[in-house]
Amino acid sequence: MKNDEIAKILYEIASYLEMQEVSFKPYAYKRAALTLDALEMDIEQIYKSGGVKALEKIPGVGKSIALKIEEYLKTGKIRYYEKLKSKLPVHVQELTGVEGIGPKTIETLYTKLGIRTLEDLEKAAKTGKIRRLSHFGEKSEKNILQGIAFLKKSKGRFLLGDILPSVKEIESRLKTLKEIDKITVSGSVRRMKETIGDVDFLVTVRESKKPAFAPASTKATAGKKASAVSSEADSSQQRRADKIMDFFVSLPGIVKVWGKGPTKSSVKMRQGFDVDLRVVLIESYGSALQYFTGSKEHNIVVRRIAIGKGLKLNEYGLFKGEKKIAGKTEKEVYQALGLTYIEPELRENQGEIEAALRQAQGRPNGLPNLISYKDIKGDLHCHSDWDGGVNSIEEMAKTAVELGYEYLGISDHTKFLRIEHGLNERQLGLQRKEIDELNKTFHVSRFTFQVLQGAETNILNDGSIDIKDEALKKLDYAIAGIHSSFKMKKREMTERIIKAIKNPYIKIISHPTGRILKRRNEYQIDFDKILRAAREYGVILEINSFPERLDLNDKNIRRAKEVGVKMVINTDAHQKNQLRYMKFGIAQARRGWAEKKDIINTCSLKRLVKFFEQDKIK
C-alpha cells in the first residue's frame, strides 16, 4: 500500500509551506495526510476503481490533492513537492523528529547556518553556533542536543504499529505461494515489542505429494549448519525452496536485496527496515521458531537449562548427543526441558522461565493466565467528530459492533484543549442527547450494544479538572489526562495527578506516564505513589494502545498488577480504523503479565455500568 508514502509526502509539503509562512494550506495538507495515514483501503485501489473523482471523496482531499496523488501513483513523483524540496533542500522529516524543532526553526537554521541534516544540526549545536543566532540561546542548544540523543537511542528501530501492516502484507503475499507450507513471523514482531529492529520470517517447504525417498537426516543437521534441504532429500524440494526465495526477493516495496541463498535471504524495504526469510525443515520448525523468536536473554537461560540436563539446544532441535529429542514444535521443546509453554510476549527473561518451571512442577506462582486477544468487550477511549475527529459517533459505533464489542465509550476532549475543539459543559449535554438517540436504535436489535458517554478531561496544573463536577456527574464515566505542562517537577506532577485521582467523578487516568516513543520521555512522576492513590480511590489506569504511546509500558503494567490496581486497554482512536489498534494495547498488557481479571474492559456491559455507577471509595 502506498498510503503511508503519500501521507509522508503530504506531511512534508505541509512543513515546507509552513516554512514559507503560507497560511491555511499547511493545515489542509496535514489533514489530508492524517486521513490517508489511517485509511484502511488501498489508495491505489480507490484510484483504480474511480479515478480522481473517487480520490476526492476521501475527507480532506479535494481537487488539487487528488491530482497530486494521481501524479504520484502514475509517475512515482509529485512535481510540486520536488520543487518545494529543491528550494529548501533540507531533511524535513529527520529534523522535525527532534523534539522542539519545527518548520520555522528549520528554515532559520538552513538560511543562517546551512543546516540540512541531523548531522549538521548536531555539529552546529556542539560547536556553539546555534546559540549565537538571535532568538536562540544556550538552553535551546542544550535542548536540541538532548532531542538528538533521544532520537539516536531509538535509531534504526521502528514502531510496531508502523511496520505491522507491511509485515501482514508480506505474509499474505508469501501465503499465496503453493511451495510454502508453514509461515510465521518470529523475532521481536512475534513478541509484539513496541519497537522493532528487523523482521524475520520462518517458512517450511511444502512436502512433495509423492513421499520423498529419504527424510532429511537428523544426524546431518545436529549442531551443524545445514542447508534447508539435506542432500538426501528430494531435490524437487530444493527447487521449491529456490522458488520461494526468488519470489521473496522480488516482492513489491523492496529497495535492496542484501543477500539471497538457499536457506536465508535478506532484503531492505522502502520504509527502511530489513526483512529476513529463512527456510527451515519441518522437523526443526519448533526449535527454529523458538530460537529466532528470542529474546536473546530468554534463549540464553533456556539453553543453560538444556546444558544442565546434558542436552544441547540450537535452531535445529534439542539434542541428546547426536539424537534429536525435540524440535518439531515449540511446545515440545519447552516440555522436553521441563517447562510449560511460554507465550512469545513473555520471553524477556523477566522471571517467566522460573514461573514456567514452577508451573510444570505443579508448584504455585506459575505463569500468568494472560489476557487473550479476544477478551476485550469494548473500548472506552475514542474520539468523534464532536471534537474535530474524522468519524461520527454512529460510524465509530458501527465499527465497534463489527469488532464484536458490547460497548463503546466516546470520550472527546474537553474545553481546555481548544485546538482539539474540546467540548464545554453545554456541548457535553448536547452530545448526551445524540448518544441517547443513537442508543435507541441499538436497543431494537437483539444483541446488546451501547454507546457510553465519557470525556477525556484535562488535568490542569493545580490538579483540578477543566469540567465542572455537575457536568462530570452526568457522564457515564470521566477520564482525566495530562495534555499540558509536561515538564513539571516530580513532586508537583505526582501531586497533580493524585489530586485528579481524588476527584469523585474521575474513573480513569489516560496515558498515565505521557511518554511518546522515539520522541519524549515519561513525565517526572513517583509512579508507586500514584499506584497507591489509584488503589485507594479505585481509579483505573489506562493502557493506551496508540502505537507511539503504549502507555503504560510493560514494567508499569506488571507493577500495577502486583499492587492490585485495575487497568483498561483503550485505543484513543481519532478515526474509526484506529479502533483496530486494540491489539497493540493487548500485546502490551500481555507483555506486562496482565490477566483478564486485571483489565476492566474485559467485563460485560452490565458489570461495567455497575462499576461506573458506584461511588468512589472516598
Next chain:
DNA sequence: GCCGTTTTCGGCCCGACTGTTTTCAGTCG
C-alpha cells in the same frame, strides 16, 4: 487547499509554555 444547516466565498488555526526576549516567535497538543 478544503469545505459547506453561515454552501461557491470566506473561514479555517487556540492557548499554554518555553526560551528568548522586554514584547515575541515557535512548538505542541
